Amino acid sequence: MNLTLKVWRQKSANDKGAMVAYEARDISPDMSFLEMLDVVNEELTLKGEDPIAFDSDCREGICGMCGCVINGQAHGPDHGATVCQLHMRKFKDGDTITIEPWRARAFPVVRDLVVNRSALDQIVQAGGFVSVSTGSAPEANSAPVGQAVAETALDAAACIGCGACVAACPNASAMLFMSAKVMHLGVLPQGQPERYDRVSEMVETHDRLGFGSCTNIGECSAVCPAEIPMDVISFLNRDLIRSRAGRGMKRA
Amino acid sequence: MPLFGSSDTDTRPDSKLDSKLPTGPIEQRWDTRRFDLKLVNPTNKRKYKVIIVGSGLAGGAAAASLGELGYNVECFAFQDSPRRAHSIAAQGGINAAKNYRNDGDSIFRLFYDTVKGGDFRARESNVYRLAQVSVEIIDQCVAQGVPFAREYGGLLDTRSFGGAQVSRTFYARGQTGQQLLLGAYQALERQIRAGTVKMFSRTEMLDVIMVDGRARGIVVRDLITGEVRSHMADVVVLGTGGYGNVFYLSTNAMGSNATAIWRAHKRGALFANPCYTQIHPTCIPVTGSHQSKLTLMSESLRNDGRVWVPKKAGDNRPPDQIPEADRDYFLERKYPSFGNLVPRDVASRNAKEVCDQERGVGPGGRGVYLDFADAIARLGADVIRSRYGNLFDMYERITDEDPYKVPMRIYPAVHYTMGGLWVDYNLMSTIPGLFVIGEANFSDHGANRLGASALMQGLADGYFVLPYTIGDFLASAGPDPMTPDVPEAKQTEAEVHDRVKRLLSIRGDRTVDGVHRELGHTMWDYCGMARNDAGLRKALDRIPELRKEFWSSVNVPGENESLNQSLERAGRVADFLELAELMCIDALHRTESCGGHFREESQTPEGEAQRDDENFSYVGAWEYSGDLSAPTLHKEHLEFEYVHPTQRSYK
Numbered sequence: 084m085n086l087t088l089k090v091w092r093q094k095s096a097n098d099k100g101a102m103v104a105y106e107a108r109d110i111s112p113d114m115s116f117l118e119m120l121d122v123v124n125e126e127l128t129l130k131g132e133d134p135i136a137f138d139s140d141c142r143e144g145i146c147g148m149c150g151c152v153i154n155g156q157a158h159g160p161d162h163g164a165t166v167c168q169l170h171m172r173k174f175k176d177g178d179t180i181t182i183e184p185w186r187a188r189a190f191p192v193v194r195d196l197v198v199n200r201s202a203l204d205q206i207v208q209a210g211g212f213v214s215v216s217t218g219s220a221p222e223a224n225s226a227p228v229g230q231a232v233a234e235t236a237l238d239a240a241a242c243i244g245c246g247a248c249v250a251a252c253p254n255a256s257a258m259l260f261m262s263a264k265v266m267h268l269g270v271l272p273q274g275q276p277e278r279y280d281r282v283s284e285m286v287e288t289h290d291r292l293g294f295g296s297c298t299n300i301g302e303c304s305a306v307c308p309a310e311i312p313m314d315v316i317s318f319l320n321r322d323l324i325r326s327r328a329g330r331g332m333k334r335a
Numbered sequence: 336m337p338l339f340g341s342s343d344t345d346t347r348p349d350s351k352l353d354s355k356l357p358t359g360p361i362e363q364r365w366d367t368r369r370f371d372l373k374l375v376n377p378t379n380k381r382k383y384k385v386i387i388v389g390s391g392l393a394g395g396a397a398a399a400s401l402g403e404l405g406y407n408v409e410c411f412a413f414q415d416s417p418r419r420a421h422s423i424a425a426q427g428g429i430n431a432a433k434n435y436r437n438d439g440d441s442i443f444r445l446f447y448d449t450v451k452g453g454d455f456r457a458r459e460s461n462v463y464r465l466a467q468v469s470v471e472i473i474d475q476c477v478a479q480g481v482p483f484a485r486e487y488g489g490l491l492d493t494r495s496f497g498g499a500q501v502s503r504t505f506y507a508r509g510q511t512g513q514q515l516l517l518g519a520y521q522a523l524e525r526q527i528r529a530g531t532v533k534m535f536s537r538t539e540m541l542d543v544i545m546v547d548g549r550a551r552g553i554v555v556r557d558l559i560t561g562e563v564r565s566h567m568a569d570v571v572v573l574g575t576g577g578y579g580n581v582f583y584l585s586t587n588a589m590g591s592n593a594t595a596i597w598r599a600h601k602r603g604a605l606f607a608n609p610c611y612t613q614i615h616p617t618c619i620p621v622t623g624s625h626q627s628k629l630t631l632m633s634e635s636l637r638n639d640g641r642v643w644v645p646k647k648a649g650d651n652r653p654p655d656q657i658p659e660a661d662r663d664y665f666l667e668r669k670y671p672s673f674g675n676l677v678p679r680d681v682a683s684r685n686a687k688e689v690c691d692q693e694r695g696v697g698p699g700g701r702g703v704y705l706d707f708a709d710a711i712a713r714l715g716a717d718v719i720r721s722r723y724g725n726l727f728d729m730y731e732r733i734t735d736e737d738p739y740k741v742p743m744r745i746y747p748a749v750h751y752t753m754g755g756l757w758v759d760y761n762l763m764s765t766i767p768g769l770f771v772i773g774e775a776n777f778s779d780h781g782a783n784r785l786g787a788s789a790l791m792q793g794l795a796d797g798y799f800v801l802p803y804t805i806g807d808f809l810a811s812a813g814p815d816p817m818t819p820d821v822p823e824a825k826q827t828e829a830e831v832h833d834r835v836k837r838l839l840s841i842r843g844d845r846t847v848d849g850v851h852r853e854l855g856h857t858m859w860d861y862c863g864m865a866r867n868d869a870g871l872r873k874a875l876d877r878i879p880e881l882r883k884e885f886w887s888s889v890n891v892p893g894e895n896e897s898l899n900q901s902l903e904r905a906g907r908v909a910d911f912l913e914l915a916e917l918m919c920i921d922a923l924h925r926t927e928s929c930g931g932h933f934r935e936e937s938q939t940p941e942g943e944a945q946r947d948d949e950n951f952s953y954v955g956a957w958e959y960s961g962d963l964s965a966p967t968l969h970k971e972h973l974e975f976e977y978v979h980p981t982q983r984s985y986k
């Protein structure tokens with residue numbers, strides 16, 4: 084099939100950037116969306132033009148490296164999938180497709196569709212871990228974890244850190260990303276000792292980095308390729324209240 | 336006549352290869368070594384600078400652990416976050432000799448299975464240590480909050496995995512690698528916050544800096560600004576993963592590459608067993624020339640899926656119209672005791688064989704069925720969904736076919752490289768001060784890796800081996816801060832600059848991917864699942880030509896001073912074009928078959944890999960001689976005191 088692409092081109096962080104149109108010809112419906120971009124890039128290269136920069140690594144939907152907004156939707160039209168898993172059979176011959184980078188204050192554009200998401204790492208640095216140094220762990224089966232609890236933890240831990248939730252949120256909040264980590268560690272016995280400090284430090288860092296606040300719109304969860312549910316956000320909010328109450332008591 | 340280096344029957348120890356193997360009873364060797372290793376005084380640790388390239392399971396675990404110990408660590412990765420290292424994609428699980436099932440497992444059995452699975456081409460001492468520390472890995476990961484699968488009683492669940500008859504594989508749905516890596520990543524982020532580790536993402540190492548015969552730093556390129564600069568240290572660790580992307584199509588991530596280990600090789604590190612490649616039997620077949628990578632379908636599927644093809648060549652009826660009598664369940668037929676669960680090399684070769692007989696299925700005829708109909712009839716679709724739901728979804732997304740209704744089509748694909756830089760028992764390469772961990776080294780898997788043991792090895796190296804052995808090296812060397820103004824650093828930087836400039840100045844008419852694709856075809860055809868003398872010689876003629884074509888006609892658009900993904904890929908492909916030749920040289924010299932290395936000239940009457948222990952019971956470690964086509968072979972002879980080499984049999 085043949086398609087028209089309108090792609091955001093921006094040479095560097097300081098460049099203004101603009102949408103540029105390209106023709107994608109002889110595209111097979113079995114191609115993934117990124118393979119379609121590979122084909123366009125090969126042609127651009129042979130014509131002596133700069134290929135379109137975009138991130139990808141695993142191309143299996145797990146590393147979280149890829150991501151762009153396709154026709155206004157983060158990761159495109161396929162539900163519960165990253166853009167590397169999106170296949171061209173979801174489009175029709177003659178379609179026009181707009182492709183833009185994640186847009187958020189905390190994610191400056193690096194080039195074309197590539198953005199800087201290091202703010203997400205900084206949120207994890209603030210407390211998204213269990214403080215257990217190598218060698219100090221007790222026997223693995225010494226603390227049983229009910230099957231349901233383990234499943235809930237894994238549902239939240241499935242987040243791939245792609246940042247689609249931020250891109251989809253009208254407030255550019257990273258609440259879903261952060262809450263997924265808070266809930267993953269917060270439901271497990273291993274995460275209890277640091278549970279309330281973790282949540283308050285992560286939230287403080289999140290706000291400081293320029294992410295917006297959460298107003299429970301739900302776009303984040305709707306576009307999430309790992310299908311992280313909104314429940315994680317209520318979990319965080321409950322823990323945050325308890326954390327603040329606890330701190331207040333300490334101060335009083 | 337030997338092809339390269341010393342005579343094939345010469346068993347004298349090679350002076351280049353001091354493997355520093357411990358002696359004594361195998362159960363005590365690691366303990367003894369740990370006691371003998373020198374310690375660094377805790378207050379002195381911060382005076383030592385450690386560079387770790389790679390943030391996967393091996394590099395991430397090492398960086399976190401060394402940071403916790405108080406060393407001054409710098410960690411590098413080419414992705415935008417350490418969490419995205421290729422380890423994230425591992426699906427199936429991680430082995431450990433916990434024996435929670437009471438099913439006969441033990442450290443000795445895991446050791447035994449791994450030595451045998453590797454077709455007797457790994458060191459016994461290393462493998463035993465791996466089996467020992469496997470137990471601690473699970474403890475550590477659970478304490479970090481890794482949400483492994485649990486039984487109803489809340490205890491850890493396990494499953495059995497390709498090639499093993501006990502249930503020792505710990506898993507987190509089909510996302511084991513992701514969850515283990517997030518555990519290591521979180522530990523790493525904790526150290527970054529504590530200030531012991533400095534992380535450099537989107538930064539690619541392009542060379543090793545040698546000072547007085549010792550690795551003292553690396554030259555890197557900042558992938559966003561193009562800045563080329565040096566980082567100096569007391570010791571350099573490479574945890575940069577495998578080189579399966581030599582084949583262009585593989586299950587590896589797009590960015591996985593050999594540059595770090597190849598540059599180190601050219602600076603003097605010996606490269607061991609480069610031809611040992613693992614071809615994984617259960618991947619989604621290739622659909623067209625646009626294909627950019629191949630997708631693995633976890634091996635665990637072979638627990639419930641049955642592999643078959645039509646009995647008759649050229650039978651292209653749809654699968655549901657082929658009656659039982661016309662089907663050949665070839666693995667069950669040939670290997671009644673292991674059936675569909677034979678090790679990977681055996682399953683892959685058999686799939687190739689039936690396709691070569693024109694009994695393959697799907698477009699192009701390069702595929703076999705993996706059929707769940709019986710399992711669904713026996714257990715119900717819900718049970719199958721709970722076991723493999725995410726894999727079935729992934730399959731449907733890619734192929735547009737529903738595996739609950741139509742059998743999956745699978746075909747082998749390049750997956751893992753057992754070869755890598757040669758390291759001694761302490762994980763140090765032949766370059767003093769250069770350590771190599773994870774898939775990047777050659778150490779523990781011999782000629783074939785068993786399922787669920789790469790994650791184990793990466794974490795063993797990073798959490799539990801390197802933190803001890805590196806201290807010994809540092810304590811002996813003493814702290815010696817060095818700035819990047821030394822002439823050796825300036826010289827190496829200049830060489831890196833020149834290379835980048837050269838790549839950007841060619842402006843020919845071939846794309847980087849085009850050349851890479853062609854290299855991949857050559858490697859797959861002649862150095863893939865089955866290899867022979869004539870084919871390898873053809874590849875050895877073609878690869879140097881292709882390398883010349885690359886350097887005269889490739890087109891790398893853009894400039895150095897900004898994010899330039901074509902330039903990144905070009906540098907990696909240039910290195911693959913050199914490494915490929917070494918792989919073929921190694922494959923040609925090893926005229927025996929072993930594990931994943933199948934020489935058609937060396938097979939049993941039943942068509943199984945036939946080892947030649949008399950002549951090839953050694954690690955082949957290659958030294959760069961200055962001429963890519965004439966490397967020097969060094970041999971480390973392998974001793975087997977505990978597991979007696981036999982012909983592997985899975986019948």
Ligand SMILES: Cc1cc2nc3c(=O)[nH]c(=O)nc-3n(C[C@H](O)[C@H](O)[C@H](O)COP(=O)(O)OP(=O)(O)OC[C@H]3O[C@@H](n4cnc5c(N)ncnc54)[C@H](O)[C@@H]3O)c2cc1C
Pocket residue numbers: 388389390391392393394395411412413414417419420421422423424425426427428429511512538539540541574575576577586587588591592594595631750751772773774775786787788789790791793
């Ligand atoms: C699809 C798939 C599924 C798998 N499933 C399993 C499984 O179920 N069980 C199992 O045991 N094994 C499995 N494996 C194998 C296993 O995942 C890998 O062998 C292992 O994760 C490798 O870890 P590593 O730390 O050595 O390297 P990697 O995880 O590949 O990490 C390499 C790191 O090095 C960095 N790097 C590389 N080159 C440079 C450079 N030049 N400069 C700077 N940084 C660099 C990268 O950025 C990255 O951080 C699987 C592999 C694949 C492909």
Ligand code: FES
Pocket residue numbers: 138139140141142143144145146147148149150165166167168
């Ligand atoms: S490339 Fe890894 S999630 Fe898309």
